[in-house]
Amino acid sequence: MSVEKVNLGAAGELAIRSLIERAPLASSLAEAFKKEGFRLALVGGPVRDAILGRLGNDLDFTTDAHPHQTKKILKSWADNVWDTGILFGTVAGKRGDTTVEVTTYRTEKYEENSRNPDVEFGDTIEGDLSRRDFTVNSMALELTGVKPEFIDPFDGLGDLAKRVLRTPSSATQSFSDDPLRMMRAARFASQLGFDIDSEVTEAMTSMASRISIISAERVRDEFVKLLMSDRPRIGITILVDTGLADLVVPEIPKxxxxxxxxxxxxxxxxxxxxxxxxxxxxxxxxxxxxxxxxxxxxxxxxxxxxxxxxxxxxxxxxxxxxxxxxxxxxxxxxxxxxxxxxxxxxxxxxxxxxxxxxxxxxxxxxxxxxxxxxxxxxxxxxxxxxxxxxxxxxxxxxxxxxxxxxxxxxxxxxxxxxxxxxxxIRPDLDGAQVMSLLGIKPSADVGKALDFLMELRMEHGPLGEERATEELIQWWKARRHP
The missing domain is CATH 1.10.3210 (Hypothetical protein af1432)
Structure with a gap:
């Protein structure tokens, strides 16, 4: 399938203009990549969110530059750069209040029992978009051309309008490549209030057991994002209905x-x-x-x-x-x-x-x-x-x-x-006072004395040092001479 340069019409052009206005640093970053002969496109969630009018300060980009080339460009552009994800093709940077992640075109998939994806770098943005989780996240805004070009090979804009989550490739293939996408479907349904395409739901149900190969940390992070959304009921219900919750948080369906x-x-x-x-x-x-x-x-x-x-x-x-x-x-x-x-x-x-x-x-x-x-x-x-x-x-x-x-x-x-x-709330006397009054050294007896004083404090309220001292000495004498 060739990359589609979509004619968005007035609404789409307004979305692009809004995106450029709200993310001015995107243009300067694109210039830095273009100067070195590389392409750069805003991609995925930020494009979706810009169209929905909810763009934040975290921007994702994709490029044909390899990770070490990306790192070099980012060092000249950003205030800070970190490369913890460089093995997976991602280099991140921050300039002002804006955080960017730039990832080399790539394809990735999980082997049958692997907890981490195999990543291969690609040559085209089309291939990069085809490997993404949902069509609404498979849109891009190419920034290094004569003017910004909207790229939407899988009709993500149409699915965005219909408020539906659909996969670029078959749902079975998509979830086989990365089983965590099944949890992302539930999370995006909660965050965006979208419906899930029936093919996607069927694949989630039949392939739920595949989630077991994903690391606990990645599962936790998706679950937290779902739980912290505005509508967690939607996502939790999806996890329960598809059987994913039986493997992730089995206490809930029970x-x-x-x-x-x-x-x-x-x-x-x-x-x-x-x-x-x-x-x-x-x-x-x-x-x-x-x-x-x-x-x-x-x-x-x-x-x-x-x-x-x-x-x-x-x-x-x-x-x-x-x-x-x-x-x-x-x-x-x-x-x-x-x-x-x-x-x-x-x-x-x-x-x-x-x-x-x-x-x-x-x-x-x-x-x-x-x-x-x-x-x-x-x-x-x-x-x-x-x-x-x-x-x-x-x-x-x-x-x-x-x-x-x-x-x-x-x-x-x-x-x-x-x-x-x-x-x-604390005892009316401290440990040093207890040891001085009772003539004892640090020991278990000091802890027991403080516990006794705390119980008095809880039962009667503040006693004051004088009464607390009297009570402590009486308690100590009773312990020594029962």
């Missing part, structure tokens, strides 16, 4: 518990997705889109399938599902190679997500409120968001009562925080 006429309970899968959406609606409390709260919301009930118990006479219980779910969350996130801080935060939130339901109508003592704050630690606002999002009842009176009760708990936390600096 939430689709069977429900019979005698043992009624909420659809846990639907509930979890709704909790995710309701948490997203409160993210302004966390400063904007937040990966930890989204993961915790999605995973908070994954302990239910393992703890499900059918009760005599009807009904279902899920005793200690928060404990089981916390462990399962940790294991899944470790398998996906999440960083330790994120794993620990999500594990903590899943473990604590039911704590509020012991609050009743506000019967907790100040001590219990202090413990709630201490156990949440830096994740207190996350826990507020998760707990509120976890109310998906259709009973308006019950929902209103729960909201008002949690309002009351937050008010009590605020009042105690003002009085006692709850976020900085």
């Amino acid at each position: 939430l689709r518990l069977e429900i019979d006429e005698h043992h009624h309970h909420k659809d846990v899968y639907e509930h979890s997705i709704t909790v995710l959406e309701q948490a997203i609606s409160q993210e302004e409390r966390l400063g904007g889109p937040n990966l930890v709260i989204r993961l915790a919301a999605l995973l908070h009930d994954i302990g239910k399938p393992k703890t499900r118990n059918l009760l005599e006479g009807g009904g279902v219980s899920f005793h200690h599902h928060e404990v089981v779910g916390s462990r399962l969350s940790k294991n899944r996130m470790k398998a996906l190679r999440f960083d330790n801080d994120t794993i620990e935060a999500v594990e903590t939130l899943v473990a604590l997500h039911l704590r509020f339901h012991g609050y009743g109508d506000g019967e907790w003592t100040d001590s219990a409120v202090r413990r709630y704050v201490r156990d949440a630690g830096d994740l207190l606002v996350h826990l507020h968001v998760l707990t509120r999002a976890d109310c998906t009842t259709r009973n308006a009176k019950k929902a209103d009562r729960l909201a008002r009760t949690y309002d009351g708990l937050e008010a009590r936390i605020a009042k105690l925080s003002e009085e006692e600096e709850l976020s900085k």
